[in-house]
Amino acid sequence: MLDHHPENNSDINEIYKKLEAELASIDPGxxxxGTCCSFDEFDHVLYASTIETDYIRKNVEVPSFDPDKNICPFLINSQCSIREHRTLGCRVFFCNPDYKEKAQDIYNKYYTMIKDLADNNGVEWLYAPMLKQLKNV
Ligand code: SF4
Ligand code: SF4
Incomplete structure (x- = not known):
């Protein structure tokens, strides 16, 4: 369990709340x-920052998982079991191609906010595949 920066808990929560409010106005359908959380199926990789995976670890237990399966360990019965704590990458991914450009702009904005939060709190910035981050405890 990593809990180096408990003071960041509410700050990152605030950022996620703002993000959700902004995403609600997009309504991408x-x-x-949960299909996109099986990464091979969608042929994509979910990246996350250390400050985000620390936040997940602080709030929920990470189930043991096989990284070779390339499925998010929090996907249970085709549903995300950690919706309140999921990462920026989880939140802004939409399979609807009509929202790709808009989602990218929002992603860039909140990526910068999360990076600033990490920098301001002296948290090392590492942006890497989430499954790798979760294994590197
Ligand atoms: S944390 Fe939730 S939304 Fe993100 S990849 Fe895992 S199951 Fe999907
Ligand atoms: S973006 Fe939503 S609808 Fe599309 S695959 Fe992922 S969970 Fe399903």
Whole structure:
């Protein structure tokens, strides 16, 4: 369990809240089916920052998982089991191609906010595949 920076907990929460409010105005038609959390199926990689994976670890237990399967360990019965704590990358990914450009702009904005938070709190910035971050405890 990593808990180097408990003071960041509310700050990152605030950033996620703002992000959710902004995303709500987009309404890309995500039905939360969880398919995109099977990374091979979507042929994509979910990246996350250390400050975000620390936040997840602080709030939930990470189930043991096999990284070779390339499925998020928090996907349970095709649903995200940590929606309150999921990462920026989880939140801004939409399979609907019509939202790709808009989502990218929002992603860039909040990526910068999260990086600033890490910098301001002296948290080393590492942005790497989430499964790798979760294994590197
Ligand atoms: S973005 Fe698409 S694939 Fe992912 S949960 Fe939403 S509807 Fe399902
Ligand atoms: S944390 Fe949740 S939304 Fe993100 S990849 Fe895992 S199951 Fe999907």
């Amino acid at each position: 995500c039905v939360a089916c």
